Amino acid sequence: MSIAGKKVTLHDMCLRDGMHPQRHQITPQQMIDVAVALDEAGMPLIEVSHGDGLGGASVNYGFPAASDEEYLDAVIPKMKQAKISALLLPGIGTVDHLRMAKDKGVHTIRVATHCTEADVSEQHIGLGRKLEMDTVGFLMMAHMIEPDQLVKQAKLMESYGANCVYVTDSAGYMLPEDVRVRIAAVREALDPKTEIGFHGHHNLAMGIANSIAAIEAGANRIDASCAGMGAGAGNTPMEVLVAVLDRMGVDHGVNLFKISDVAEDLVYPMMTHKVRIDRDSLILGYAGVYSSFLLFAKRAAEKYGLSSREILVELGRMKTVGGQEDMIEDVALTMAKAKAEAKAS
Amino acid sequence: MARKIKAAIIGSGNIGTDLLYKALRSEIVEPVWMVGIDPESDGLARARELGLKTTAEGVQGLEPHIVADEIQIAWDATSAYVHASNNDLVKKYGVKMVDLTPAAIGPFVVPPVNLLDALARGEQNVNMVTCGGQATIPMVYAVSRVQPVEYGEIVATVSSRSAGPGTRKNIDEFTRTTSRGVEVVGGAKKGKAIIIINPAEPPIIMRDTVHCLVEGTPDEKAITESVHAMVEEVKRYVPGYTLKNGPVFDGNRVSIFLEVEGLGDYLPRYAGNLDIMTAAGLRTAEVIAQQILEAAA
Numbered sequence: 001m002s003i004a005g006k007k008v009t010l011h012d013m014c015l016r017d018g019m020h021p022q023r024h025q026i027t028p029q030q031m032i033d034v035a036v037a038l039d040e041a042g043m044p045l046i047e048v049s050h051g052d053g054l055g056g057a058s059v060n061y062g063f064p065a066a067s068d069e070e071y072l073d074a075v076i077p078k079m080k081q082a083k084i085s086a087l088l089l090p091g092i093g094t095v096d097h098l099r100m101a102k103d104k105g106v107h108t109i110r111v112a113t114h115c116t117e118a119d120v121s122e123q124h125i126g127l128g129r130k131l132e133m134d135t136v137g138f139l140m141m142a143h144m145i146e147p148d149q150l151v152k153q154a155k156l157m158e159s160y161g162a163n164c165v166y167v168t169d170s171a172g173y174m175l176p177e178d179v180r181v182r183i184a185a186v187r188e189a190l191d192p193k194t195e196i197g198f199h200g201h202h203n204l205a206m207g208i209a210n211s212i213a214a215i216e217a218g219a220n221r222i223d224a225s226c227a228g229m230g231a232g233a234g235n236t237p238m239e240v241l242v243a244v245l246d247r248m249g250v251d252h253g254v255n256l257f258k259i260s261d262v263a264e265d266l267v268y269p270m271m272t273h274k275v276r277i278d279r280d281s282l283i284l285g286y287a288g289v290y291s292s293f294l295l296f297a298k299r300a301a302e303k304y305g306l307s308s309r310e311i312l313v314e315l316g317r318m319k320t321v322g323g324q325e326d327m328i329e330d331v332a333l334t335m336a337k338a339k340a341e342a343k344a345s
Numbered sequence: 346m347a348r349k350i351k352a353a354i355i356g357s358g359n360i361g362t363d364l365l366y367k368a369l370r371s372e373i374v375e376p377v378w379m380v381g382i383d384p385e386s387d388g389l390a391r392a393r394e395l396g397l398k399t400t401a402e403g404v405q406g407l408e409p410h411i412v413a414d415e416i417q418i419a420w421d422a423t424s425a426y427v428h429a430s431n432n433d434l435v436k437k438y439g440v441k442m443v444d445l446t447p448a449a450i451g452p453f454v455v456p457p458v459n460l461l462d463a464l465a466r467g468e469q470n471v472n473m474v475t476c477g478g479q480a481t482i483p484m485v486y487a488v489s490r491v492q493p494v495e496y497g498e499i500v501a502t503v504s505s506r507s508a509g510p511g512t513r514k515n516i517d518e519f520t521r522t523t524s525r526g527v528e529v530v531g532g533a534k535k536g537k538a539i540i541i542i543n544p545a546e547p548p549i550i551m552r553d554t555v556h557c558l559v560e561g562t563p564d565e566k567a568i569t570e571s572v573h574a575m576v577e578e579v580k581r582y583v584p585g586y587t588l589k590n591g592p593v594f595d596g597n598r599v600s601i602f603l604e605v606e607g608l609g610d611y612l613p614r615y616a617g618n619l620d621i622m623t624a625a626g627l628r629t630a631e632v633i634a635q636q637i638l639e640a641a642a
Contacts, residue, residue, distance in 0.1 A: 058537055059498050059556035059598060091540040094517040116505060116544040119513045319545035326500045326554035330602045333590040 001216045004249030009221045011045040011197075012038050012238055014267055015075075016087055017223075017230035019051035020292045021273040024064035028074035034266050035075045038226060039082040041258035045108060047223075048075050049086045051231065051292065052323070053112065054101060055093030060325050061292075068097065072104040083107035087138070089323065090120045095127050102131045111157075112138035112168070114321045115145050118153035122160045129161030136197065136221075137162035140322050143173040143288055147185035154186045164195035164221060169210065170322055172203030172232055172285040176213035187218030197221035200236045202228055203285025205277060207236030208244055215250065226259065227267035232291030233281035239263045280308050287316035296325050300332035311335065349375035350634035351415045353407055353440075355431055356422030357381030357388030357399075359509065359612055360445055364420055364623040365392055366610035371627060373634045377414055380407045391611075403427075404434045411438045417637060418630050421446055422623075424511060425518075432470055442470040443629045445622055447511075447518050449474075453526050455482045456628045457578040464636060471629060475519050476618035477501030477538060477553065478526040479625045480586075484555040484601045485531030487575035488592075491567045495597075496558040497533025499523065502541040504548035507616035516540060533557065551605040551617035552589075556598060563594050572601060582628040583621050584608065 015031050031048060038046050050056030054068050066074075068086070076084050085108035086101045098109055109128040111121045121137060128135035137157025142150055154165045167182045174182075179198060187196050198214035200207045200223070211222050224241045228234035239260040245252050273295060277285075280298060284291050289312050297315070301308035314331050315324075352374050354361045361379065365388070368376040379392035384401035392399050398414070400406030410416070419435045420443045421428050428448035435442060444451060451470030454463050455478065463471050473479060481499035488494055501523070512519060520538045527536030543549050559568075572592050579586045585606030593600050607613070607620025614620075 058539065059496075059558065059600075060500050060539060060554070090516045091520065091542070094520055096517075114542065114544065117513075117542050119510075120516045120542065122514060123517060319543070319549075321541065321543050323539070323541040324500075324502060324543070326556075326602070327502075327552070329593070329600065330552075330554070330590050333593065333602070337590075 003215050005251060006215065007220065007251045008215055008245065009044055010238065010242070010252050010254055011047065011085065011221060011223045012043050013047055013223050013225035013235045014227065014229040016047035016049050016051060017225055017235050019064065020231035021229060021234070021271065021275050021295065023272070023295065024051055024062040025272070026065060026270070028066050028070055030270060031071055031075050032078055034226070034262065035082070036078050037262040037266055039079050041262055042254045043082050043259070044253060045085055046082050047085045047087060047110070048072060053087035053089045053093050054097035069100060069104065072101065072106060076105040085110055087112055088124055089113070090124050092323065095123055098124055098127055102133060106133070108134040108136060110136040110138045112140055115139040115142045115150060115153060118156040121157060125157060125160035125162050134164070135162050136164040136166060138166045138168055138199070140168045140170045141290065142167045142182060143169060143171060143178060147182050150182055151185050151189040154190060158190050158194050162194070164197055165190060166197035166199055166221070167214070168199040169201055170290050171288045172201030172206070172291055173288040174210055175206060176209045179210045179213040180217045183214045183217035183219050195220055197223065199223035201230065201232050201234070201285070201291045202236060203233045203277065203281050203291065208241055211236050211241055212244065227263035229267050229271060229275055230291070232284045232294050233277040234275040280312060283309050283312050287313055289316045290320065290322045292322065293325065293328055296328040300328050304332045304336040306332055306335055347372070348638065349373055350417050350637050351375050351377045352418040352420065352630060353378035353380060353416045354420050354422065355380045355404060355407070357383070357386045357392065358422065360619060360623055361420070361422035362388035362391060363611040363619060364422060364626055365395065367623055367627045369395060371631060373638070374418065374627070374630050378407055378410065378416065380404060404431045408434060411435065411440065416440055418443065418633055420626050420630065436469060441633050443626050444470055444472040445626050447475065447522055448472065449522065453478070453530050454629055455479060455526070455530050456582065456625050456632070457483050457575065458486045458530055460629055460632055464633060473622055473625050473629070474526040474530070475523045476503070476622050477519065477540060478523045479621045480551065480553045480603060480605050480618070481555045482526050482531040483575045483579050484572060484603065485527050485533050485557060487571045488557045488559065488568055488599055489532030491564055491571050493560040494533040494557045495560055496535045497527045497531050498537040498539070498556045499527060500539045500541065500554040501618070502543055502549070502552040503618045504551070504615050505542050505544035506548045507551070507618055508542050548613070548615040550615045553603040553605060555601040555603070559597050559599060561597070563597060563599050565594050568592055568599055582624045585614070585617060586621070
């Protein structure tokens with residue numbers, strides 16, 4: 001199927017999802033440098049906030065180098081053509097954060113829920129729409145349910161006022177066919193005016209293939225991250241996606257040489273944790289575990305003398321969802337206790 | 346048999362009905378009326394079978410009987426929207442109100458922390474905060490009574506099946522109310538609350554994590570003892586309240602990992618989040634009843 005000539009909106013994640021591998025320590029100046037360069041490269045939409053969205057600053061997810069307000073104040077006035085988006089997870093952030101984002105000049109608010117729990121987003125999506133923001137519903141861990149179930153949740157978000165709904169592969173678990181059937185089902189069920197998006201993780205190196213499958217099945221907004229900087233093995237690497245889309249004749253407006261320079265000269269050198277498919281991020285994709293758990297599991301494994309892979313597998317077995325970072329230390333403590341008891345007996 | 350204080354349950358939904366089963370076991374409080382608005386509701390039918398008087402006319406249906414049936418305590422398990430008017434009506438007759446809705450007209454009460462203080466101030470109406478608040482605030486307090494807590498954060502994870510439409514429609518109310526409770530009742534200078542809904546099948550039992558950042562180096566021994574003692578206090582009315590891990594100490598961080606399993610009276614056992622509300626509501630009513638009886642003696 002040819003997607004030549006199709007218009008797609010690319011959305012860069014490195015200053016939001018990229019906060020996870022950076023342990024939320026990206027400085028406002030780094031945000032400015034990267035966002036200005038992305039703007040210059042023609043990126044239409046750039047997400048800026050704590051990795052876990054507005055209000056994510058916490059013991060549970062990590063305290064960031066600066067507040068959401070400071071990041072937005074730093075970046076937004078510097079943008080020439082790019083718009084700024086922010087993520088919000090109901091249960092973590094509230095409508096107060098949403099109002100703050102609007103006041104700061106955020107253009108796109110993305111309200112994220114676990115794929116079965118769309119009805120917690122009514123308040124936030126409703127307010128985003130009322131404030132005349134570009135309002136996006138973001139269904140996380142979408143690999144966990146079948147397309148028909150996902151359709152019901154997508155329709156809820158649309159009914160609350162979302163003008164775009166995302167199928168989100170938070171665990172980097174999906175294969176292209178998984179993406180294709182979900183995007184096609186949601187595209188079919190929603191109003192033709194509602195946009196469909198896809199957000200991938202690269203844990204099984206499927207980021208590009210999955211994004212192409214999503215476009216072929218009807219998605220027109222695609223998340224990717226410059227240098228792939230994001231949770232787990234990162235997001236779909238933006239500069240690679242841009243090269244592939246250029247080859248396929250897709251209309252996206254981002255300059256390949258410029259975006260690959262941003263990746264090489266700015267983002268990659270910034271990485272304190274080199275984002276790649278290591279044995280732990282591979283397991284995230286293989287077992288279907290939320291990508292942001294990666295560094296927490298590595299830290300807990302080190303602290304309690306355990307294997308991070310075993311911790312991640314256990315979190316998968318427990319069917320944990322995004323946001324349950326507190327369970328990582330809990331699982332590690334329980335495993336360490338069991339290990340000590342086994343040794344004693 | 347010792348005298349029992351008579352009480353009415355306003356609200357015949359899940360919470361009201363679970364409370365009914367718990368209250369029937371009380372040695373000091375006797376539920377005599379169950380108030381609903383839907384004549385077909387399962388809660389009212391069960392209440393009738395169990396020998397309670399019922400009305401489907403709301404609190405107006407109860408009003409003519411408050412004096413005659415000597416009702417001295419009411420629980421409100423309806424919604425924040427109607428709580429104020431329910432309270433105004435029963436208050437005229439000197440009825441003490443235990444508010445299980447998010448309305449919070451009266452002060453927050455977490456029984457093992459501040460119930461006696463609230464009653465000593467003569468409060469007519471006390472509020473049960475939120476499920477996450479009932480589960481976690483005792484732990485924040487267990488730390489703050491040992492040493493100052495700069496920041497208290499709680500993460501409540503509940504099963505999807507136990508998160509009702511009210512919670513879902515206004516999830517911000519949970520985070521706001523709970524974080525305020527962590528400050529006002531728990532004693533943290535700043536509070537934060539996070540709620541996660543997990544759809545796993547079979548449903549997960551409620552989990553709660555409490556993180557406190559204390560001023561100075563944590564007194565590990567004293568905090569550990571305080572936490573264990575408080576767990577025992579909560580267990581007195583919520584037997585399935587369990588310390589799974591911790592307290593663990595990391596710099597000035599103290600983390601406590603809890604599981605709350607319900608008694609399975611009307612609600613399933615995994616719904617510890619709902620059970621701890623009804624158990625706290627009953628516990629509060631029992632202490633009020635005790636004081637009424639002592640005052641009369």
